[in-house]
Amino acid sequence: MSVALSAADAGAAPRHSNAYATMMYMGTPRDYEFFVAIRVMMQSLARHKADADLIVIASTTVPPRWIRTLNKEGVKVVSVTDIPNPYKGMDGFNDRFMFTLNKIYAWSLTDYERVVMLDADNMFLHNTDELFQCGEFCACFINPCYFHTGLFVLKPSNETFQDMLEVIKEGRENNDGADQGLLTAYFSDLLERPLFTPPRNGSKLDGLYRLPLGYQMDASYYYLRLKWNVPCGPNSVITFPSIPLLKPWYWWAWPVLPLGLSWHEQRRKSIGYGTEIPILAAEAIFYLITMTVSLVIRRRFSSSEKVPLKSCLGRCPCPDLTQFFYRLVAKLSPVVAIVMCFVLPFFVIPTTVHPVMGWSVLLLGSLSYLVITANVFQLPVFPTMTPWVGIAGVLVVMALPVYENGIVRSLAIGTYAFLAAPFLWWALREVVASREVGFAREPLMAYGRQEPQQSAEMMKLC
Structure with a gap:
């Protein structure tokens, strides 16, 4: 399987030893909305004074004007070729997951010691730089049996990256044909691993860890009590794994889902609404x-x-x-x-x-x-x-x-x-x-x- 990646912004050498990263690809009816969501999330991290580079792993099909906008906002863009999805013919495959396997490019970012890989629908409430102290792979279980790939910590490794490419090429079992199914199968024993607690001396851990639920607070928990009360770790990150058309950036999602207003408050403080x-x-x-x-x-x-x-x-x-x-x-x-x-x-x-x-x-x-x-x-x-x-x-x-x-x-x-x-x-x-x-x-x-x-x-x- 042939893949390629390159830095889209010339001279963008790493400024930090760690990075927050997300991916962006084209081919869905909601490409522009996710572009806006990525910008808001990245600017939110910057406002929380993240001591890390901000990276977008972008398909080569992403419009150049979007890349220029991200560069102007201090985001490093890494252009990659889309990884062919061998699972697209499976029953029940959702076309919007066609290029989510691009997420494994995060392991190729070997200029960094640790990378926190993110989905665009994360909303940060606090600085979460302590995540860079976690081990080779760390993720949060918002489902009792499967961890969520909307946020995970990894140690970049070309060896791991190439091994994952082979897994995809062979078409090994994947229950959803997307990154979620791939990674839960690849790190199948994560549920048995210890819970992550940041070392007080700032050192980095080795091995695999489960992240506390406070790093991936499902928005549905809030809708039950209309307040946050998650006792597992710091209440730092909200995720919205809901119906795509009810993501918080859509104006009609509020007041149907109350947290939409909180997301738009973050947008107001970051990129604003000048174009609309x-x-x-x-x-x-x-x-x-x-x-x-x-x-x-x-x-x-x-x-x-x-x-x-x-x-x-x-x-x-x-x-x-x-x-x-x-x-x-x-x-x-x-x-x-x-x-x-x-x-x-x-x-x-x-x-x-x-x-x-x-x-x-x-x-x-x-x-x-x-x-x-x-x-x-x-x-x-x-x-x-x-x-x-x-x-x-x-x-x-x-x-x-x-x-x-x-x-x-x-x-x-x-x-x-x-x-x-x-x-x-x-x-x-x-x-x-x-x-x-x-x-x-x-x-x-x-x-x-x-x-x-x-x-x-x-x-x-x-």
Whole structure:
């Protein structure tokens, strides 16, 4: 198996004897989001005054502008060729793990005595340089049987690196086809190893060790009690091994998952939101102008006669089946339009903006589209706006910082949903009923429009 690596930033000789490293590769729908997450994590380490180099092991397919950005932020980038994944054809293989085997390149960083290898979804609360005192391999068990590869300590070794490449080339058993399955099989006896305790004299240990849980605190522990109370070692690092679309950098992850706001606070203090704010400002201005114009039009024509949608009812003999489908589409179309009022603004908001900004623009955009929808379909205002009020309400309920624990919070959200359901049902019925009224009046209005014409023709004959 042929692999290659090189330093992407010329002259980037090691400044420290140890390093924090992560990997970055392309080919997933969320490449940019992970790029942002890596930048935030690296800057967080720098703010905690890590006495180590910051390294990104990047595939050669990573855009050069991203590499330049990382270099400007003090991160050393090591370019590598992607390691072919022999497990991609196995049942249940997830394509987003295609190049996670690149993680073993960490063993090739032999300029360093120790390397702490990280996933991008780690959030550091304190300095963790004591990890560099650990042995040849150290990892944390957040699962009773398998250690987690989101953070582990290693001693670089070309011999170990080449041996791992042979394991991959031979396609030995790997339960997930990714780095997790590879490393848990390679260090299969780690569960039997002693727990790591940093030597007080600052010396480095030899051998394999288990890391205390405080170095990989699963975010789900927090959601149960809404506070940290992990007695195993220092509470230093939070990890988010959750559903990919609920990673903390996505604006919609908060207030669904409360810790998302903590991650964005770290981003605010590090790289900021300079690239997204102009986009959000433009969207907000567009929504305000659109809503204002729509309200002006509604007020100007509110006193004029409403012109119903044209149909064949009462004017010509149409087949019953055609009438049925026409009425069905006409009644469902405003409901679909109301749903789209929330979907459309959602997809144009940059994915990694601050949650408060993201939700604010979503509510503004959906309100603007709802006003337009009410005007176009001549819908009653309060039923049309009920879903908007419901969403705003549930955001407030989820975001309130008054809950003792996650169970109380879940009960509060469930109670709100139970109480809100009848109002949503009422709103749906009112919207559909407003279309029924239009159909009931339309034949009479059609007849009324035809009668003067018939009278005029009779007068001409006379």
